[in-house]
Amino acid sequence: MKQSTLKNFTHAHAWLGLIISGVLMIVFVCGSMSFFRENIVLWDMQYDAPKTDLASQKQHVPVSTIAKQINDQGHTMPADHGVFIELPTQAQPFYVSYFEIETSEGEHIDVNQSFNPETGQRYELDQEDFYLGNMLYRMHINLMLPGGTELVGIVSLIFFVMVFTGTLILLKKIISHYYQYRVDRRKDTYLDGHSIIGISTLPYTFLFALTGVMFNLSILLQAGFGFAVFKGNIPALMATADFYAPPRITELSGQPADLTLLDDMVEDAQRRYPEQSVYFLNIFAPNDQAGQVEVAMTAHHTLDQLTRLTYSLADGRLIKEYTPSQSATAGTYSVLSSLHFGEYGGNTQKFIYFLLGLACCYMILTGNLIWLEKRENNRKQSKRGLQFVKAMTLALSSGTLIAVASTFIAARFAPESWSQVSLLPPLFGVMILVCLVHGWFSKNVRGGMIQQLYIAAVLALICPLYDLIQMLLGHTPPSYLIVDVWLVTIAQMLVAGFCLLLVRHHRPRAKAFNLEPAVS
Amino acid sequence: MWHKTFAGFLSGVVVMILVPSILSLWLVAHINVILATSLVLALAAWAGVMTWCYGAESGKQAWQRAGMLAIPTIIIFVITFFTAAGPTG
Known part of the structure; x- marks a missing residue:
């Protein structure tokens, strides 16, 4: 490769890195925490969670009992929305249901309810009160901003380019210099790391x-392909790709449905796929015989995503069976x-993914530091412009870690x-702003x-620390939450350790004593 | 930088969408496989085209590189679009 091409790649890598570093840092920090999204929800509710244990129960009430309870509440539900019921598992030993109701003013409201698996009684527990895990995930996918999905998609694309340019920059030395890690010179330590x-x-x-590009920007591929090949017939494209389409009930029969059929459906699904377990039911038009039920099955430690069986609420017969691997496109996506x-x-x-995510945060932080320190030492650089870039970069890189840690504290x-x-979302934003102000008044970027x-x-x-003190004072989370509590606690401690490790690396080294005898 | 970015982005979009489309118009029986492969290769090609444009010496050269990829792709697509039957007949 020509030297000038290499220089162009380095130039592009540095500039693109600086431009996208803020969004990328939020995506990586929140994404790394989102690997524990469900664990965070359960960690969050450890002081309020129902004291129940699936292992101690001989048999839990059938799912039809829960569906009937929801039906008896008499809500008006939008016709195209389902009632989603998660079955109890070892990790979450109670029923959880999500659905949307329509008020008399036509307003749609999300409802979340949890039920005792032994009695079917409703708990006074709303998982929406434990929003942290979901907020971090939403921050990861779209920054909780309008147009955020597309922005994250563009940033993912540029990140893809940075992966390519970074590899090309190091291509010649990729083997011979792999173990080179110079600890004696500050700049090179960052660069080598x-x-x-x-x-x-x-x-x-x-x-x-x-x-990242696939989730956020493949709509461009889909739309372009739909027009170029299917002449704008997008439903034909979707049918060819064979992605899962949930039931759509357009006409109601007016006859009430027999909800005990749900138990037969669960039994039938379990018989058809004995190696998988029923994860949830999604009941469309639950009050009517024209309704349909989606039974989703899941298996552990497999790349296959959900297997979905669709049943009729009129007589409980199986209408459709769907696994993503039945189609090349849906299977690849899955x-x-x-x-x-x-x-x-x-x-x-x-x-492992979490640690790799933190490693990427290290790359973002060191990349920014290398760029900014280079500019700080350049006398021709506009001081005001650099101050702004420095404040923004600090706020959106190390500031993101502060914002995430603050939301954990607020949730607790x-x-x-x-x-x-x-x-939580405003707090996240306020902490970024505080870090921006701090970055503006910081003397130098390293400090x-x-x-x-x-x-x-x-x-x-x-x-x-708080959870540890509570444990020492006698609080023990319900046994089914212990793994979640430990996972999230260790993740937080690793984030703290990661920050302290960076501090140790970033601190200017004290100069060694010169032990040579003075020359008189 | 802006020229390189736009040149790479636009020609990348053209290549990402039209190359699988050309293949699909000719190989109708294999559209599902082409789409599946495109999820990996076409999206990676988009970033690859952008990288190639960033490697250019100037904005002008970046646009030349973008044109070298996009224009033949568009011409082949137009010919294919009006000659091949495609899935819609």
Whole structure:
């Protein structure tokens, strides 16, 4: 490769990195925490969770009991929405239901209810009150901003370009210089760390750049392909690709449905797929015989996503059976999605992904530091412009770690009467703003980043310390939550450790004493 | 940088959409497989085209590179679109 081409790649890599670093950092930090999304929800509710244990129960009430209870509440439900009921599992030993109701003013409201698996009685527990896990996930996929999905898609595409340019920059030295890690010179330590982590995490970054573009921008491929090949007939394209389409009830019969059929459906699904377990039921038009029920089955440690069986609510017969692997396109999409979420490998896999995510955060932070310090030493650089870039970069890189740690603290300590949905997203934004102001007044970028990382480390340790003190004082979470509590606690401690490790690396080294004798 | 970015982005979109479309118009029986492959290869090609444009010496060269990829792709697509039957007949 020509030297000038290499220079162009380096130039592009540095500039693109700086431009997308803020969004990319939010996507990576929130995405890494989102591997534990469901664990965070359960960690969050550990002081309020029902004391129940599936192992101690001989038999739980059938799902039809829960569906009847919801039906008896007399809500008006939009015709095209289903009532979603998750079955009890070892990790979540109670029924959870989600559905949407329509008010007399035509307003749609999301409802979440949990039910005792032994008695079928409703708990006073709304999972919406434990919003942190879902907020981090939403922050990861669309920054909770209008147009955020497309923005994250563009950033993923540029990140993909950075993976390519970074690999091409190091291509010649990829083997011979792999173990080069110079600790004696500050700038090179960052550069070497950035390079070695970049190369080591290449399969991971490639996968996440690809799936990031696929989730957020493949609509362009779909739309373009639909017009170019199917002459605008998008339903024909979807039928060819054979993605799963949920039931759509257009006409009601007016006859009430027999909900005990739900139990037969669960039994039938379990008989057809004995190696899988029923994950949830989605009941469309539950009050009517024209309704249909989607029974979703899941298997552990497999790249296959859900198997879905659709039954009729009139007589309980099986209408449709769907597995993503029955179609090349849907199967590929499903496998890539499974690889992205890391569910197939259990908690170990999620932890490996989490650590790789932190490694990518290290690359973002060191990449920014290399760029900014270079500019700080350049006398021709506009001071005001650099101050703005520095403040923005600090706020959106190390500031993101502070914002995430703050939301954990708020989720743990805010009064129950405060809605997490209203509290957490603004808090996230306010913390980024505070870090922006701090970055603006920081004398130099290194000092500012060290201070912010220190604060992030302290904040990330507060919840684990509080939970530890509570445990020492006698609080024990319900047994089914212990794994979740430990996973999330360890994740927070790793974030704190990551920040402290960076602080140690970023701190200017003390000069060694010169032990040579003075010359008189 | 802006020229390189737009040149790479636009020609990347053209290549990403039209190359699988051309193949699908000719190989109607294999559209599902082509779509599946495109999820990996076409999206990676988009980033690859952008990378190639960023490697250019100037904005002008980036547009030349973009044109070298996009124009023949568009011409082949137009010919294919009006000659091949495609899935809609």
